[in-house]
Amino acid sequence: MSASAEARPQATALLTIRGASGAWAVPSSAVSSIEPCSDAPCIDVLTRLGITASAVPEAARVLVLHVAGRELRLLARGALALNEAGPDSLLPLPRALALSAPLVSHVALVDGKPSIFVVSPERLLLALGGPSSVPPPFETLPEAPSC
Amino acid sequence: MLKTLTLRSIVTYAVLDLLFAPFVILAFTQLLGTGGSTDPMLTLALLTAAKVAAWATYLSYELSPWERFARTAVKGRSAELTQAADRCLQTLPLRFGIFYGFTWIATYAIGFMLVKGYGPERMPLPPQADNAVGILCAAVFFGGFAFAYPLASTLTADAASECSALARAGRYSLDRRPSSLQLRIAAVAISLGLGPMLWMVALGYIKQVESSHSQRVTQTALASSELALALETVDRARGDAGTDAVLAGFQKRNIEAFVLSAGKPSTEAGSRLLSADPDLQAWLQAEAAHGASGLRARIDLPRVVGFHRVDVERVAVAVVNTPVSASSSFVWSSIVFTILVCVWAPVCAYALGRAVSRPIGKLTAISQRIVEQGDLKEIGTVPVATNDEIGVLTERVNDVLDLMRDVSVAAHAIAKGDLRAVVDGTGELPDSFRGMLESLRGMVLQIRETAVDLASAAAEIFAASQEQEAAAASQSSAMVEISRTMDSLSESAAHVSDAVQGVLGNAERTLHNTDDMVRRIGELTGHANRIGEILEVIRDIADRSDLLALNGSLEASHAGEGGRGFALVASEMRRLAERVTASVSDVKKLVSDIRDSGSSTVMATEESKKLAEGTTDAARQITFVTQQQRSGTEQVSQSIKGIADVVSQAVSATSQTRTSAQGLKTQADRLSALVKRFELTPEVH
Numbered sequence: 097m098s099a100s101a102e103a104r105p106q107a108t109a110l111l112t113i114r115g116a117s118g119a120w121a122v123p124s125s126a127v128s129s130i131e132p133c134s135d136a137p138c139i140d141v142l143t144r145l146g147i148t149a150s151a152v153p154e155a156a157r158v159l160v161l162h163v164a165g166r167e168l169r170l171l172a173r174g175a176l177a178l179n180e181a182g183p184d185s186l187l188p189l190p191r192a193l194a195l196s197a198p199l200v201s202h203v204a205l206v207d208g209k210p211s212i213f214v215v216s217p218e219r220l221l222l223a224l225g226g227p228s229s230v231p232p233p234f235e236t237l238p239e240a241p242s243c
Numbered sequence: 244m245l246k247t248l249t250l251r252s253i254v255t256y257a258v259l260d261l262l263f264a265p266f267v268i269l270a271f272t273q274l275l276g277t278g279g280s281t282d283p284m285l286t287l288a289l290l291t292a293a294k295v296a297a298w299a300t301y302l303s304y305e306l307s308p309w310e311r312f313a314r315t316a317v318k319g320r321s322a323e324l325t326q327a328a329d330r331c332l333q334t335l336p337l338r339f340g341i342f343y344g345f346t347w348i349a350t351y352a353i354g355f356m357l358v359k360g361y362g363p364e365r366m367p368l369p370p371q372a373d374n375a376v377g378i379l380c381a382a383v384f385f386g387g388f389a390f391a392y393p394l395a396s397t398l399t400a401d402a403a404s405e406c407s408a409l410a411r412a413g414r415y416s417l418d419r420r421p422s423s424l425q426l427r428i429a430a431v432a433i434s435l436g437l438g439p440m441l442w443m444v445a446l447g448y449i450k451q452v453e454s455s456h457s458q459r460v461t462q463t464a465l466a467s468s469e470l471a472l473a474l475e476t477v478d479r480a481r482g483d484a485g486t487d488a489v490l491a492g493f494q495k496r497n498i499e500a501f502v503l504s505a506g507k508p509s510t511e512a513g514s515r516l517l518s519a520d521p522d523l524q525a526w527l528q529a530e531a532a533h534g535a536s537g538l539r540a541r542i543d544l545p546r547v548v549g550f551h552r553v554d555v556e557r558v559a560v561a562v563v564n565t566p567v568s569a570s571s572s573f574v575w576s577s578i579v580f581t582i583l584v585c586v587w588a589p590v591c592a593y594a595l596g597r598a599v600s601r602p603i604g605k606l607t608a609i610s611q612r613i614v615e616q617g618d619l620k621e622i623g624t625v626p627v628a629t630n631d632e633i634g635v636l637t638e639r640v641n642d643v644l645d646l647m648r649d650v651s652v653a654a655h656a657i658a659k660g661d662l663r664a665v666v667d668g669t670g671e672l673p674d675s676f677r678g679m680l681e682s683l684r685g686m687v688l689q690i691r692e693t694a695v696d697l698a699s700a701a702a703e704i705f706a707a708s709q710e711q712e713a714a715a716a717s718q719s720s721a722m723v724e725i726s727r728t729m730d731s732l733s734e735s736a737a738h739v740s741d742a743v744q745g746v747l748g749n750a751e752r753t754l755h756n757t758d759d760m761v762r763r764i765g766e767l768t769g770h771a772n773r774i775g776e777i778l779e780v781i782r783d784i785a786d787r788s789d790l791l792a793l794n795g796s797l798e799a800s801h802a803g804e805g806g807r808g809f810a811l812v813a814s815e816m817r818r819l820a821e822r823v824t825a826s827v828s829d830v831k832k833l834v835s836d837i838r839d840s841g842s843s844t845v846m847a848t849e850e851s852k853k854l855a856e857g858t859t860d861a862a863r864q865i866t867f868v869t870q871q872q873r874s875g876t877e878q879v880s881q882s883i884k885g886i887a888d889v890v891s892q893a894v895s896a897t898s899q900t901r902t903s904a905q906g907l908k909t910q911a912d913r914l915s916a917l918v919k920r921f922e923l924t925p926e927v928h
Contacts, residue, residue: 109800111797124797124801130790131790132786132790178796178810
């Protein structure tokens with residue numbers, strides 16, 4: 097399962113994460129599984145998005161994605177939910193914002209208002225070093241928090 | 244210089260003895276008719292020395308007790324020693340006077356015997372010399388006694404006074420026999436009278452004898468001359484017949500007369516006389532052969548022979564055969580005078596002694612009355628008869644009596660309370676009496692002032708005692724009230740103690756319940772923790788269910804349409820898991836609240852426990868304090884009761900003090916009244 101972020105699907109299933117600091121989403125098709133938080137390193141998407149993580153303790157999960165043959169483990173703080181996003185609910189990211197937020201592919205509308213950044217797994221992979229690069233099984237990054 | 248009485252006495256008597264001795268010896272030799280012959284004088288001088296030695300030895304012997312007394316230190320002079328010394332001093336004058344007189348007798352008796360022993364050729368003595376010496380010895384005895392006896396009294400007077408003073412100081416009596424002054428005067432007077440008189444009697448007697456001898460010598464010489472003259476006359480006129488007549492005439496005159504012719508007496512009587520006295524015959528022949536006349540007249544011989552030559556052949560011899568003798572009238576006169584002196588002297592001595600002793604006796608009687616009866620008024624004044632020593636003594640005694648009367652009158656006045664008495668005169672007694680009177684005045688004045696002060700002080704004490712009594716009574720009432728209050732307080736303390744005992748029980752039960760509660764809350768907390776653990780498991784299960792449901796939903800979404808039903812189930816599962824999670828959260832919150840409540844309860848219970856413990860401690864402390872307070876209160880109550888008793892006693896004592904003060908004031912008033920009886924001099928007032 098691979099989908100282009102730039103393409104405007106008919107309906108897209110999004111796995112939304114609503115935390116205290118903010119909400120973001122990732123196409124559920126990209127998510128292989130959801131695991132409980134463990135000691136394994138993972139990527140804090142909110143931090144990558146430039147949002148400071150809230151100090152409020154929240155339930156955390158690890159989203160396991162397989163993108164271009166690579167497994168990405170994303171840290172998700174907050175409530176997880178599977179939502180169907182229609183075509184009208186996904187707005188492409190304006191160009192100006194795309195430069196400042198390269199991980200985000202769309203902005204999902206909720207109640208008619210753009211409120212959720214949809215993170216593109218591919219961009220995330222690019223941001224992490226491209227599809228050729230094979231990250232070590234246990235990448236240790238400075239920003240990679242653990243649960 | 245002459246330190247001992249013995250030496251002083253010996254020297255005194257020796258000087259007097261040696262002073263008198265030459266005169267007596269001279270008089271004695273003259274009396275004996277030994278003339279200037281030195282033999283009797285020397286003999287008597289030696290005897291006098293022996294006499295001095297004899298009486299000196301006797302005097303030393305008699306005074307030896309006194310000398311022992313005098314040699315003994317004053318502290319060691321016992322009563323026995325003093326009495327022995329005084330006894331010898333008292334008896335010495337009479338004994339020594341007699342002994343001394345006898346030494347004179349011995350001296351001249353022995354001297355006479357020695358002189359007599361020389362023999363008639365050396366010392367012819369008349370036969371009457373024995374009598375004369377006998378009288379002379381009596382004379383020297385009395386003469387010696389007359390001055391030895393009073394002189395011994397004079398010499399021992401000071402020593403006897405010392406013994407008397409010592410005995411008076413030692414409060415013991417001396418063994419003195421009563422003696423009479425009159426008797427002593429009489430003895431001395433008789434001695435004084437008899438001594439010279441007997442001496443004169445002896446002298447007169449011997450002079451009578453000598454006169455008798457002189458008379459017969461003269462008679463013999465005259466008779467021989469007269470016979471020679473008569474024979475011359477007769478021869479011329481009448482021859483032998485005339486001679487016989489002349490001789491017969493001499494015979495009639497008691498004169499043996501004869502004519503010695505050619506050595507032969509003319510008469511038979513003459514022949515007998517000469518043949519009877521060969522010494523006379525030899526003397527007559529020898530003297531008649533050489534001299535015209537001669538006289539053989541020895542006083543110790545009964546005959547005095549005188550011769551006178553008539554012519555170449557004849558010698559007229561006259562022999563007076565008359566022994567020497569004193570005239571009988573003289574002897575009788577002497578005897579009479581001696582008797583007269585023996586009577587007269589005591590009478591005179593009695594009169595003299597009475598004149599001396601009577602005033603002294605009066606003074607003695609007065610002194611005795613003063614000492615024994617002390618009655619000065621009836622004694623009166625002792626009459627003064629003379630102006631001699633006794634008169635002066637009597638005057639002085641009268642002065643002393645007047646002084647004593649003045650003192651007595653003053654003492655009577657003082658006894659009656661009149662201190663204004665005045666005692667005149669000088670001397671220790673009036674001065675002391677005046678000093679005593681002055682001191683008495685000052686003392687009475689001080690007593691008077693003291694009595695006033697005492698009365699004032701007693702009044703103050705009385706008032707103070709009254710106030711003190713009232714205060715003590717009030718204090719006693721207050722004490723009784725306090726005692727009652729303390730009793731009530733003690734009962735209250737008992738109640739408080741009982742109540743606190745209840746509080747202590749409750750606190751202890753509370754503490755026990757609190758402990759139980761804490762234990763139960765602990766158990767509850769444990770259960771809550773267990774529930775929490777279970778809830779955690781449930782929450783974990785719910786979480787895992789949610790995760791499972793989420794993955795299910797994810798898989799369902801991956802499955803597309805085919806997984807829609809599964810998605811619904813997963814969704815329901817998720818909701819269920821979320822509800823479970825929410826419920827778990829709620830329950831967890833409740834459990835947390837329960838736990839918090841339990842903790843709070845535990846804390847509160849701990850506080851309660853602490854409070855209960857505090858309450859228990861406080862209750863125990865209160866119980867202890869209450870018991871102490873109760874005990875203290877009871878002790879205080881007892882003390883208060885004791886104080887109340889003491890205060891009650893103090894009330895009684897104060898009452899007694901008030902009574903005593905009242906009595907003291909009465910006594911002080913009496914003392915003041917008593918002292919007011921003493922009348923002081925105006926200036927003292």
